[in-house]
Each structure stands twice: as C-alpha cells, then as structure tokens.
Amino acid sequence: MNSVLSSQKRGEPAFHDYRPAQARFREDVLSGLTKSQRRIPPKYFYDEKGSRLFDAICQLPEYYPTRTEIQLLKHYGAEMAEYIGEGSVLVEFGSGSSLKIRVLLDALEPAAYLPIDISREHLFHAAKRLAGDYPGVAIHAVCADYSQPLGLPGGFAEKPKAGFFPGSSIGNFEPEEARQFLTRIAALLGPGSGLLIGVDLKKEAALLNAAYNDNQGITAAFNLNLLQRINRELEGNFDLTGFEHHALYNSAEGRVEMHLVSLKDQAVTVNNQTFQFQAGETLHTENSYKYSIEEFQQLASSAGFQPQQVWTDREDLFSVHYLSL
Numbered sequence: 651m652n653s654v655l656s657s658q659k660r661g662e663p664a665f666h667d668y669r670p671a672q673a674r675f676r677e678d679v680l681s682g683l684t685k686s687q688r689r690i691p692p693k694y695f696y697d698e699k700g701s702r703l704f705d706a707i708c709q710l711p712e713y714y715p716t717r718t719e720i721q722l723l724k725h726y727g728a729e730m731a732e733y734i735g736e737g738s739v740l741v742e743f744g745s746g747s748s749l750k751i752r753v754l755l756d757a758l759e760p761a762a763y764l765p766i767d768i769s770r771e772h773l774f775h776a777a778k779r780l781a782g783d784y785p786g787v788a789i790h791a792v793c794a795d796y797s798q799p800l801g802l803p804g805g806f807a808e809k810p811k812a813g814f815f816p817g818s819s820i821g822n823f824e825p826e827e828a829r830q831f832l833t834r835i836a837a838l839l840g841p842g843s844g845l846l847i848g849v850d851l852k853k854e855a856a857l858l859n860a861a862y863n864d865n866q867g868i869t870a871a872f873n874l875n876l877l878q879r880i881n882r883e884l885e886g887n888f889d890l891t892g893f894e895h896h897a898l899y900n901s902a903e904g905r906v907e908m909h910l911v912s913l914k915d916q917a918v919t920v921n922n923q924t925f926q927f928q929a930g931e932t933l934h935t936e937n938s939y940k941y942s943i944e945e946f947q948q949l950a951s952s953a954g955f956q957p958q959q960v961w962t963d964r965e966d967l968f969s970v971h972y973l974s975l
Contacts, residue, residue, distance in 0.1 A: 663777035666803045668794040669770055676884055676921055683918075683925045683933075690876060692822050692908075692936035693768055693797055697879050701772035703872040705747055710868060712860045715818055718968040719848045723753040723816075726961045726970070730846055731757035733959060733972045738812040739764060741839070743796045743819070748776040750816045754846075755784055761809060762788040766796045797823070799834055811839045818850035818968070821905070821939040825949065828939075832953035836975055844974045845955065851962070851969055852940040855899040862897035862906050862938070870895035873908055873935055886920040896932070908936040943969055 675694060682690045695704070708716035723730070734740070736759045742751055745765030755763065763780075767773040770793045777791035794800050801807065813835055820828050835845060862869055873895040877888035893910040900907050909932035918925050927933075941949070946969070947957040955973035962969045 663774075663781040663789040663791050664803075665774060665777070666790060666792045666794075667770065668792060668800065670768070670795045670798075672883065674795075679880055679884060680921060680923060683920065683923075687934055688925075688932070689934040691797075693795060694879065695872060695876055695935070696767075696769040696772070697875070698769065698771045700872060700875045700879070701746065701769040703868060703875060706868050707864070707872060710864045710866065712864045714857070714861060714967050715848075715850055718963050719816055719818075719970065720750060720753070722961050722963060722968065722970050723750055727753045727757045729959075730754065730961070730970070730972065734758060734812045734844060734846060737761050738810045738843070739802075739806050740812050740814060741802070742766060742814040742816075743835070744768075744815065744817065745773065745776065745791075746817070747772070748780050751814060752780070752783075754814065755787060760787065760812075762790060762806065764790050764792055764802065764806065766792045766794055766800075768793065768795050797831065800838070802838070811843045813839050813843065813845035813847075815845060816848040816970075818848050818938070820847060820946075821850055821941070822937060823939070824937070825939065829949055829953050832950060832955065836954045839975060841975055844958070844972060847950075847971050847973065849943075849946045849969045849971060850938070850940050851966055852904060852942055853967060855901060857967075858899040858906050858940070859897065862908060863895075867895075869897065869908075873910055876935060877910065880920060884921050886918065888918055888920075889916065892916050893933070903937075904940055906936075906938040906940070907934065908938075909934050943971075946971065 707713050739762045740760040741764045743766050745767045748765050773791050773793055777789055781789045823831055874890050877890055880886040881888055892913050894913055896911045897908045912927040912931045914929050916927050950973050958974050959972045960969050
C-alpha cells in the first residue's frame with residue numbers, strides 16, 4: 651500500500667494515496683474470466699475515462715437516481731444536517747465528483763471532509779475544486795478501494811465521525827456482501843456516529859430498464875470502457891465491436907444486471923492467457939440491487955445500525971436513510 655500525503659495549505663486538499671496494487675486488478679480480471687458466468691467487479695469501471703462517463707450518465711434524462719437524490723438532499727438538507735451534527739469528521743465513500751456533498755457542506759460545519767474514491771485523478775481534481783470553493787473546510791482526499799477493509803489517515807481514527815454513502819452504491823454489493831460492508835463501516839465510524847446513505851427503491855421494470863439502457867448510448871460506452879481499460883492496462887485484445895452492452899431488471903433477484911454480450915465466437919487474450927467466448931455468452935459487469943424501505947432497514951439493522959429517519963420523493967423512486975450507531 652502506497653501512501654503519499656501532500657502538504658495542506660488553506661484552500662488546498664491533502665491527498666492520501668492508498669490505491670490497490672495493479673496486481674489486484676489483474677488477479678480479479680483473470681479470476682473472473684475463468685468463472686462459468688464470467689464477471690468483473692464494477693469498481694473497475696472507474697478509471698479516469700470511466701469516471702467521466704459516469705458523470706455523463708448522471709445527467710441523462712432516463713437516469714433518475716442522481717437528480718432525485720440531489721433533490722432530496724436540497725429539500726431536506728438542513729434536517730439531515732441536524733441528524734449528522736456539527737463538528738464531526740465527514741467521511742464519504744465513493745465520492746466521485748463530490749457534487750452531492752456540497753449540499754451538506756452548505757448546511758454543516760464538519761471538522762474535516764474525507765472523500766474516498768478508487769479513481770485517483772478524478773478524486774484529486776474533484777477535491778481540488780471543492781477545496782477552492784470551501785476554503786474553511788479541511789479536505790483530506792483518500793484514494794482507496796472502499797469496498798475492502800480500510801483505515802483512515804492518521805489523526806482521524808479517534809475523532810467523532812459521520813459517514814455519507816450516496817448514489818445507491820450499496821446496491822452494487824450482493825446482499826450478504828452489503829451486510830459485511832456495512833458492518834465494516836460501523837466499526838470504522840465507531841459508536842455514537844451515524845451514516846447518511848442513498849438507496850434506490852424497487853419500482854416498475856420499464857423505468858429501471860430505461861435508466862440503464864439510455865438512448866444516447868453513454869451507459870453502453872461506460873460498460874465497454876471496462877474492456878478498453880483491460881486492453882490498455884493488462885495487455886488485453888478485446889475487440890470492442892465484438893461485444894454489446896445489455897442491461898435488464900431481474901425481478902426474481904430484485905436487481906438490475908449489466909452485461910457485455912459476445913456477438914460472435916471469439917478468443918480473447920489477457921495477460922498472455924486466452925479465453926474463448928461463444929456467441930451470446932455474457933460478461934457480467936454489474937449488479938444494482940433495489941430495496942424496499944423495510945428490506946434495507948432490516949439489512950442495516952443486521953449490520954449493527956439503528957434506522958432513525960428516511961426521506962423519499964413523491965414518486966417513491968429513491969430514498970435517503972439516516973442510520974445511527
């Protein structure tokens with residue numbers, strides 16, 4: 651694990667680099683390609699280009715989660731801030747472009763803000779912009795894989811903390827993995843802290859399918875960029891014209907699934923290993939589980955959290971929960 655800490659001046663973020671080793675990416679890809687249902691963890695979408703494409707997805711008319719969650723944060727931000735309380739270290743998991751946190755920073759006076767994200771360059775630039783706009787907030791950007799066990803930079807472990815996990819990224823975990831993740835977050839934040847978390851709600855399949863199959867093809871480009879990354883970083887030779895984006899709502903599992911479908915029989919080489927794809931065979935790249943409010947509260951309770959409040963929009967598309975420890 652490599653850690654590089656920049657010196658922090660007023661209006662400048664500190665940067666802590668705990669990026670996973672490239673060997674981990676290679677191991678996960680090669681292991682996933684050997685499975686009967688080939689799969690690659692969705693965290694590997696987020697190289698610099700993938701992060702930009704996801705920002706574009708969040709602006710799409712079909713993609714309701716981002717705008718609905720931002721509306722909830724704006725409408726109920728002051729109330730959410732009361733639950734969080736002032737003076738805590740605010741830790742955001744999967745901060746991306748750090749857009750949603752701005753609503754909370756306008757209503758809160760945290761002791762510090764720690765955005766955690768796996769996409770190094772995207773995180774650095776987002777933290778720099780945020781530090782320029784909020785010079786009174788100490789910002790410590792942490793490049794790390796938050797889905798794995800992690801610690802906070804020195805000096806923050808013993809301070810009162812509050813967590814922020816927007817975007818319904820909890821849905822990318824299998825339910826048992828989500829419970830384990832929330833349990834680790836509870837241990838990281840500590841007794842007396844809380845977590846503000848966005849959770850996408852169950853709804854009609856047509857709305858979900860449209861959200862993950864946009865007319866402009868940006869979600870398709872985001873999905874296919876994973877193959878480009880493998881080609882660039884792992885000496886792969888995926889033919890991007892030989893695969894097609896496909897997303898569908900699996901009602902039995904309560905999740906949207908994203909796949910890349912092989913359009914022909916083909917051989918693919920990655921890191922000097924060859925994998926045979928048959929026409930119609932898929933590479934499973936993401937799950938996005940949807941929950942009812944009761945289902946998610948039960949999940950959070952099993953991880954040691956106590957549900958305190960939940961906010962939803964009028965159409966019951968999305969929910970934001972405050973959980974305490």
